[in-house]
């Protein structure tokens with residue numbers, strides 16, 4: 001069974017409260033999403049492998065650590081996942097970025113695919129799939145299957161707000177993928193929106209409603 005990591009650092013909780021407020025406009029919503037993603041990125045990358053290399057300081061030769069292995073990959077699920085990319089990439093500027101186009105059909109609630117482009121050699125990279133909202137879990141389940149079908153083996157899923165229903169579904173479908181979230185909310189409403197949640201993350205990020 002995968003683990004659920006609720007990253008409840010005070011700075012993240014503070015920013016998430018402002019993100020949730022209905023009067024928060026597009027500009028501030030974008031900035032807060034970016035800042036929270038960067039703060040979460042710090043925790044998400046905590047277990048990256050290190051390798052020791054030889055360097056020379058002004059004083060002496062010494063052994064010191066750098067990140068080992070191939071560059072990690074951040075994979076936003078379009079659209080809303082795009083809002084989390086820059087924050088994480090600011091911590092790992094050489095990271096690769098793959099894209100998955102998926103939206104949730106408002107009637108059937110099923111994920112609909114429209115785009116997929118991944119960097120090479122996913123199997124030997126750490127893959128971080130990002131989407132602010134984990135509601136029913138249908139989109140995340142399909143997104144994770146996409147990256148697995150492209151070879152990814154070492155995967156994390158990162159969201160801002162999760163519903164218990166989505167967490168349960170994702171853990172069942174992908175027991176090998178740990179979930180990182182800033183909050184696990186109460187429930188889904190009749191339209192499968194997260195309660196209390198923050199509304200439609202994509203629309204709020206891009207000003208489309």
Ligand SMILES: O=P(O)(O)OC[C@H]1O[C@H](OP(=O)(O)OP(=O)(O)O)[C@H](O)[C@@H]1O
Nearest residue numbers: 078079080103104135136137138139202
């Ligand atoms: O867990 P689920 O029930 O599948 O719902 C979550 C999905 O819904 C939202 O995307 P949306 O379909 O609104 O697309 P968008 O990012 O283009 O707005 C959100 O960003 C997730 O991708």
Ligand SMILES: O=c1cc[nH]c(=O)[nH]1
Nearest residue numbers: 135193194199200201
């Ligand atoms: O609460 C929700 C559920 C799905 N998608 C969103 O953007 N918000």
Ligand SMILES: [Mg+2]
Nearest residue numbers: 200201202203
């Ligand atoms: Mg949306």
